[in-house]
Amino acid sequence: MAKVLQCTRRAPGAKYLRTSKQKERKEVVGTVRRALGCEASVSDAAQASERWTKRLLLVDGTAVAYRAHFAFSGKFLHTEMGEDTSTIYGFITNLLMLMEMKPEYMAVVFDAKGKTFRHELYPDYKGQRPPTPEGLVEALPKLHKLLKSLAIPIIQVPGIEADDVIGSLASRAYEDGFLVDIASPDKDFFQLLRPGVRLLRPSPKGTLPGLVPYGVEEFEAEWNLRPDQFVDMLALCGDPSDNIPGVKGIGFKTAPKLIGHFGTLEELLARVPEVTTKRARTQLTTEDGQAAALLSKKLVTIKTDLNLPVLRQPWSQFLLQQPPDGGCSVMTALNALEMKQASKRLAQLWSTP
Structure with missing residues (x-):
């Protein structure tokens, strides 16, 4: 890259609190670069370049x-x-x-x-x-x-x-x-x-x-899910950080199990009688519960x-x-x-x- 221009006189040093040492920062950057494949071997780079x-x-x-x-x-x-x-x-x-x-x-x-x-x-x-x-x-x-x-x-x-x-x-x-x-x-x-x-x-x-x-x-x-199933899981358990309602009574413990078993929210709603957890089955049987799940999925889908x-x-x-x-x-x-x-x-x- 080109040389950086010397544009102005440097201002007096600020009163900053250091969050990490320079050596530590280099170690962090190097670790992430290697994990991302930025410093891969020639053979690795050749394989990656194919795609x-x-x-x-x-x-x-x-x-x-x-x-x-x-x-x-x-x-x-x-x-x-x-x-x-x-x-x-x-x-x-x-x-x-x-x-x-x-x-x-x-x-x-x-x-x-x-x-x-x-x-x-x-x-x-x-x-x-x-x-x-x-x-x-x-x-x-x-x-x-x-x-x-x-x-x-x-x-x-x-x-x-x-x-x-x-x-x-x-x-x-x-x-x-x-x-x-x-x-x-x-x-x-x-x-x-x-x-x-x-x-x-x-x-x-x-x-x-x-x-x-x-x-x-x-x-x-x-x-223990596929990434594309994450929205189905959130549709059930909701997301408090975004005020996504989800289905009442279904939390982060039950939702992954339900989606893991049925595959998608839509398949789950089509087979509600097969749900073994009584509380979840009761909520998903109601019109409000199903509506909340479908609405939540629309809200969380990017x-x-x-x-x-x-x-x-x-x-x-x-x-x-x-x-x-x-x-x-x-x-x-x-x-x-x-x-x-x-x-x-x-x-x-x-x-x-």
Whole structure:
């Protein structure tokens, strides 16, 4: 990559709390890169190239920003002038870790303001959630500006959730021969898993901080189901985080067993008398119980077939490369935020082939 421009004098050092040592960060990135196949042997790479010739990384910007806010807002990170940079620091730290994995193509997807078709189906959808924290509201425009200065595509479609945008992009990319990675802590994306479509999820507590690849094998080991059955399971047990009702009396213990046995929600509803669990059978026999299950499945199913111009643009628009200005604007912004370590990491990233 081209040399990074020396754009401005560095600002005074910020009062930051280090979350990990540089050596630890390199170990995390290296581990994830190896797990993703970024450092495969020549023979492994040859086998992979027979099916997947390109790699696309889709970032769930809204979820990553929320996670960054709640992880760092209590640390009171700020510049010497008193500007709160907690959320921005957390987001940029995660973004740099993803960029250091060297994906060829990349985009960050955010939820747009306003309601979606799911609110029309179910007015109480996500109705239990508190308002977006003020600190996150203030940070989002700054994050968008930083992403634009990095020349990373931002996709935000009014009336469409980020999940559906990511689902449709992932499906199109897979059909076009891409290996697709989705960076998100949201379990709803489990339904998209297949060979060639994987998640990058936060590592479990008690392990090195970073991201862990999560694919079909990991899902099946955890849930004893196929990824496409995940929506059927959620249709029964619901999802409190999104206020998805599910069927009363059926929880995360019973739902996987029912779907594992009957295969799909529709097959289960057609054979309710065969259900051995009395409470579940009673609820699924009622009109309300069946309606709740079918509604919940519609709510949790991610769309993968959106045909919008912004989602049909050439893949060349998603290429991850150094900005046209050589990185001057983003370096200036990071220095103004007193994020010296982030500037160093970015400069190193652009100077490494």
